[in-house]
Amino acid sequence: MKGMILEMYKINEEIDKIFNELIELSEYIYNNPELGNQEFLSSKAHIDFLTKYGFKVEEHFIGIETAFKAVYDSNKPGPTIALLDEYDALPGVGHGCGHNMIGAVGTGTGIIISKFLDEIGGKIFVIGTPAEETNGAKVDMANQGVFNDIDAVLMAHPADESYASIQSLAIEAIEFEFIGKAAHAASDPEKGINALDAVIGTFNGINALRQHIESSARIHGIITEGGVAANIVPEKAVANFYVRATTKKYLTELIEKVKNCARAGALSSGAELKISNYEKTYDNFASNKFFDKLLLENMKKYDVEQLMDNNTSLGSLDAGNVSHKCPAVHPMFSISKTPLVAHTKEFAKATLTSYAYKQMKSIIGALSQTGIDLLTNADLLKKIKSDFDNAIK
Ligand SMILES: [Zn+2]
Numbered sequence: 001m002k003g004m005i006l007e008m009y010k011i012n013e014e015i016d017k018i019f020n021e022l023i024e025l026s027e028y029i030y031n032n033p034e035l036g037n038q039e040f041l042s043s044k045a046h047i048d049f050l051t052k053y054g055f056k057v058e059e060h061f062i063g064i065e066t067a068f069k070a071v072y073d074s075n076k077p078g079p080t081i082a083l084l085d086e087y088d089a090l091p092g093v094g095h096g097c098g099h100n101m102i103g104a105v106g107t108g109t110g111i112i113i114s115k116f117l118d119e120i121g122g123k124i125f126v127i128g129t130p131a132e133e134t135n136g137a138k139v140d141m142a143n144q145g146v147f148n149d150i151d152a153v154l155m156a157h158p159a160d161e162s163y164a165s166i167q168s169l170a171i172e173a174i175e176f177e178f179i180g181k182a183a184h185a186a187s188d189p190e191k192g193i194n195a196l197d198a199v200i201g202t203f204n205g206i207n208a209l210r211q212h213i214e215s216s217a218r219i220h221g222i223i224t225e226g227g228v229a230a231n232i233v234p235e236k237a238v239a240n241f242y243v244r245a246t247t248k249k250y251l252t253e254l255i256e257k258v259k260n261c262a263r264a265g266a267l268s269s270g271a272e273l274k275i276s277n278y279e280k281t282y283d284n285f286a287s288n289k290f291f292d293k294l295l296l297e298n299m300k301k302y303d304v305e306q307l308m309d310n311n312t313s314l315g316s317l318d319a320g321n322v323s324h325k326c327p328a329v330h331p332m333f334s335i336s337k338t339p340l341v342a343h344t345k346e347f348a349k350a351t352l353t354s355y356a357y358k359q360m361k362s363i364i365g366a367l368s369q370t371g372i373d374l375l376t377n378a379d380l381l382k383k384i385k386s387d388f389d390n391a392i393k
């Protein structure tokens with residue numbers, strides 16, 4: 001490849017050729033919000049788009065109906081770079097997390113890099129990863145070795161500020177089901193075992209525990225079943241919790257304490273307790289300082305606005321599991337100059353603004369440049385890989 005300025009010019013020229021179609025793709029996904037694992041229209045739209053631009057697509061990837069793997073192979077030796085698409089929506093607020101843009105950015109970046117691939121060698125994957133908000137497909141993909149032979153993974157998420165590196169918490173979704181015994185609540189209360197009392201005991205225990213946990217950890221839950229009528233002693237009660245921590249190690253420790261709160265609730269009420277996971281466990285995101293630095297430089301080069309140093313938001317991502325299998329980046333790009341709250345209709349609407357599109361173009365440029373840098377600079381890739389090895393060991 002030639003010098004940086006020519007490359008930047010070439011990349012921007014390729015983005016301009018498909019940018020209106022990428023806006024249409026993002027708006028189509030926005031207008032057809034589909035919940036996790038039901039993203040039939042959304043995954044098909046990406047598959048059609050990638051097929052049109054010369055990718056070979058494997059549908060129903062790893063047996064998940066709305067997952068796919070699209071490949072562009074130069075048939076010349078070189079690294080393998082993967083872009084990850086998301087396209088699941090949220091109940092009630094549609095694309096309140098902006099995953100309509102994540103898909104457009106991943107698919108767009110994959111296509112842009114593919115335009116240069118015959119010249120520079122290597123392989124590009126664009127992988128469609130359903131259900132990030134609930135039962136993240138990336139967890140199964142990571143467990144099944146999908147990322148083991150990939151040299152680097154890139155994706156980007158919309159937000160109200162921009163960051164090259166992110167922090168995301170490890171998370172476990174834990175369900176406590178208590179089984180008691182029904183009885184007339186007034187005439188035979190002594191014959192009943194109150195499962196709801198066990199749930200309330202669990203909440204009280206966890207509320208006390210909260211004072212003694214690391215400040216970055218989070219425990220939050222709801223009661224999904226709490227009895228059927230006020231004159232029947234609740235026979236069954238169920239509570240769902242999310243427990244989050246900055247490391248998997250602390251999460252494991254904390255989960256045991258949360259379980260003990262439920263065990264105490266069961267013991268004091270006499271109810272039986274069943275513990276299960278109602279969604280998949282996500283790892284914390286393992287960031288890579290060389291990869292983040294390269295990306296940050298390219299975000300500046302391509303004029304990603306509202307670029308901040310430190311990301312302090314504490315969510316959880318299924319991309320965390322990917323980051324423990326191969327070097328990965330998950331930057332945020334701002335789509336609004338005023339503060340936005342994720343998982344709201346306002347956030348969804350912000351994905352349709354001209355500022356969001358301007359930023360989408362910049363982040364596609366930055367990710368494409370980063371991918372091309374890795375494909376053409378073996379030393380850089382080596383550094384990133386050794387940083388990954390050290391961090392994961
Ligand atoms: Zn979300």
Ligand SMILES: [Zn+2]
Pocket residue numbers: 097098099132157
């Ligand atoms: Zn999201």
